[in-house]
Amino acid sequence: MEMFSKSVKKGVAVFALAAVTISLISIFFVQSWRYTEAGKVPPKTAVLLHAVNNRLLPEGKLEAPAFLAVKAPPTIERHQVTVPTRDGEDIPATVYQPIAAGPHPIIVYYHGGAFLEGYGDLDTHDNIIRSLAARTGAIVVAPAYRLAPTYAFPTAVNDSYDALTWAYEHADVLDGDRDRLAVAGDSAGGNLAAAVAIMSGEEGGPALSGQALLYPLATFEDTKFPSRDMYASGFYFLSRAVMEMAQQSYAPNEADWTSPYTSPLNAEDVSMMPSTLVITGEFDPLRDEGEALAKRLYNEGIYVQAQRFNGVMHGFISFYEVMERGDKGLQSAAAFLKEALNKELPEPQNSQPFAVEVIDGRDSWRDEAEAYVIGVYLLFKHMIQVFE
Template sequence: MPLNPKLNKLLETDFAQIYTLPLEQQREWYAHSWDDCKGSAVEVGTVQDFTVTTSVRDTRIRVYSPQGDGPFPAFIWIHGGGFVFGNIEVYDPICRRITDTVKCTVISIEYGLAPEHKFPQPVAECYQTVSWIFGHAERLNLSANRIAIGGDSVGGTLAAVICQLSRDTGEFKLVYQVIINAMLDLLGVTEPKSRVENAEGYRLTTKGIEWFVSQYLNEASEARSPLASPLLAEYLGELPSACIITSEYDPLRDEGEMYAQRLIAAGVDVCLKRYNGVIHGFFNMQETLEEAQDALALVCAMLAEAFGKELQ
């Protein structure tokens, strides 16, 4: 399918030039690069920030609760940004819309960024934060047996890793996972064709992926670990059912679809949908792309089903 023409102006930006800026300027640019397309914030019941003490650092989380008495099911959200960029604010409108639509609590994690916090620190930090959420379910007015997790881009990477860890440790049980445009094979050892077909010209480039990975890893050999590249795990059975979303013009497209197929082969129930005509990051373009709105509606519907609810 041809590229959505609504993306033409965006793709006139010289994204390669961004990587030459000082790191803090890169992060500032990224944080505001979504302002014209991510949409407005809807009102929800309450919004509260908490600090969770982990072995890595004091981690900020934001808890969006719907109106009503609860306890509510919960969706834990992990933001994207290549492990280097991103924060709670970038995805604030999306978290609010999920809260309002599904009538669930959404908890957004602001993990430490690379290169200050390299692998495996974000994994440990997010895992311990999820564990804290389960341990404080009553305080947060949550239904502890109805907690799901998900994320966009590397947020989806971390969500997939945490699902594998929770299965292996048995410390807590997640009921669903949402993986959107995720990087699941950091060095591309599975040779995804999309890293060649979409190598440049669509905002996220294959060279850009290599740069992000170099910031995140201490050494390239770490990419072989399933804690870094969940697609490389030997066993993918006994994991939560999943909604996996990919984009036609995304260099990460094929590894997301490979992960979906491997989950299906392992007996996991998967809803896989590729959105044609769009690029990596499209999910946050709620104001400008119908595909983004449809993807959000799909995520909300799948979460509601996982929580045993019906959308109004």
């Protein structure tokens, strides 16, 4: 019995020593990953950047390790529909339908992905769209607009507007309320959401209660923005090469770069735009132009909320399941859209200079602890890849 007890104690000591060693190794590597080309980033941002840039997560998807992911409650049903477009073709769309009885407000959501085939679709953005539907209690219609290089401008924006009018016309069938209609999108999808809002105003289309633009591309023109130079290497999930590829593939005709439907920031008239939320990230090449768009709308007398989340990269809301600031960003978008759809936003108060609300860039204790857990996961995954 005494020998057994000694064996147990020895085993516990070995386990404890191994755990401490692994923890110290994880801390060392995570701290080293924090030092990036544009400065020091928080631990959670560091491990996610390392994971994606070293292809340690599923390629093409900004997913968290399954053991840390939190699934949304089952309040949403999903079904597929087809949306007719003005050129006679049909495009698929996914409808995220609340299980509860309606009528519900309607959000049309445009996924990101640089307008390019292979860079983003409804599958890569399912987690954001599903959670947005659950958090707002709205019907979310997400069209699979056609992508470049097969389809160049203006196909994507026309598809996006046709999806908006389809949602408006089918509100009764969807158990929706056409008088409570909003648009939202991230990155390229944020560009499309803003373009659709302008198009709807110009064409006398459906009235919009609001729009939420998540780190949007605001202009195709070669405007000089500091963030485009500082963070455009690709380390922060969006590179200058991809932006140039989008410019050349989606809008190959330079004359189209001045269109309000490619460059909402440079539109001659944005006065018809609805109340707007613009969310940006500190380490994002699109940060400055998104904030410039928010300021432009503010100066036109439109109600605007502009939020910059420090310590995060482009696409950070895709990590909302494991990144606290991603979750806060998604919750901010959901809260804004709920207020906009329920007509609860205040009237514009533009007597003060425009200001961007800056959200703290430090990790919480939970985010920091999880960063080291993910660090261990990534180290083991990297070792497996090396020995395969």
